[in-house]
Amino acid sequence: MTIIAAFPYGKKDRSALHLAGLLARSSGEPVRIVSIVPEQAKSMIPNGSELQFAAWSKERGRRAIAEAEHAAAEICPDVSTTAVAVAHRSRAKGLIAEAERSAASMIVLGSGTEGTRGRIRVSATSDRLLHSAPLPVALAPRGFTAEAGAQIERVTCSFRGDRGSEAVLAKTAEISQSVDARLRVATFGVAGRTVQPASLDAESRRREYVDHLRKLQSAAVDGVDEERRVEEAVGIGKDWKGALGAVDWHGAEILVIGSSSEGRRSRVFLGSNAARIIRHSPVLVLVVP
Structure with missing residues (x-):
């Protein structure tokens, strides 16, 4: 191709x-x-x-x-x-x-x-x-350059935890194999928006939410036919910039984002959260249908 x-x-x-x-x-x-x-x-x-x-x-x-x-x-x-x-x-x-x-x-x-x-x-x-x-x-981010001979080191799946996330993870695993790079699953959340608002114990609700995301990730990872170890991460922040900044990134890394379930299956269709993640991503982004 x-x-x-x-x-x-x-x-x-x-x-x-x-x-x-x-x-x-x-x-x-x-x-x-x-x-x-x-x-x-x-x-x-x-x-x-x-x-x-x-x-x-x-x-x-x-x-x-x-x-x-x-x-x-x-x-x-x-x-x-x-x-x-x-x-x-x-x-x-x-x-x-x-x-x-x-x-x-x-x-x-x-x-x-x-x-x-x-x-x-x-x-x-x-x-x-x-x-x-x-x-x-x-x-590619503005001003992006690749060093001579550089290759992709890691491919990260932006995991939403909804019904389409498993398909996006499967595509991400295929991409990581095609470029011989490590595979990671990461979920991002914004306190007060994607994270359930706290009533009495904000930190307790936050921990519960992170644990919930990690369980969803682990279940999805178990369904991936991947011989190599799959890394996992959860990034929570007060905004999307903080959420993406809460996890580590490599220079030669790709963040894979899936289309919104509202769009046609055969086309890319970007949801609002995905658009925000793209704007604040510190690495290369690949959006898949």
């Missing part, structure tokens, strides 16, 4: 290519670097302006491919890459169409040059993909 890496031609953001290279190096898959260029509306008889636009778009695509090839030679020369330009009126739809043509395993996006460094910024394109893509979507 192939990893699709979105390449923003003319921009300084290279985080998606760094992440795609890291994933490809870990899994052995090739990377298809895709730049979306404007597509002219088709008409029966093109006029002069339409022909000029088509020529401009073709030239823009040629330059985007050259820039992507140069970036790949610097960032991931040890990975098999192919750069292409795809004409489409929508960046999100263009990436999905190319992913389907290439039988891709996932689409990889960066966070641009705005927002907080080290945190994921959801752009208009990534937001569209996170609510409609038929395949996993990987997100």
Whole structure:
């Protein structure tokens, strides 16, 4: 299979290519670097302006491919890459169409040059993909870079404890095996929101909730066909930033998040809690349908 890496031609953001290279190096898959260029509306008889636009778009695509090839030679020369330009009126739809043509395993996006460094910024394109893509979507934090030769060290499943959590854990286990990385299950909660509000003994209720989460995790882990040891963690904080900060993270780690049960099973559909976790994640994120 192939990893699709979105390449923003003319921009300084290279985080998606760094992440795609890291994933490809870990899994052995090739990377298809895709730049979306404007597509002219088709008409029966093109006029002069339409022909000029088509020529401009073709030239823009040629330059985007050259820039992507140069970036790949610097960032991931040890990975098999192919750069292409795809004409489409929508960046999100263009990436999905190319992913389907290439039988891709996932689409990889960066966070641009705005927002907080080290945190994921959801752009208009990534937001569209996170609510409609038929395949996993990987997100790199702003400014993310991967060291030469680096591989994924650990894959963490964001465990919700609902009826769909076991399926997400199973997918996470498959991913960890494909990249030969350690597997961890982690559940996150916010005091006063996801954690039951306390009436008399806040600390006692907190401990009860954490124990409840650990039991759910352990039961789910027992159902995973995994020969390696599965790590477990629970992160509780006063907000989502604190909850994610309550557990340890590695630089070359991926946090896997499942779609909301409200969406179509064959599509990614991001729930509100998942969106908050993504915004505060200190590591790479992979959202799976």
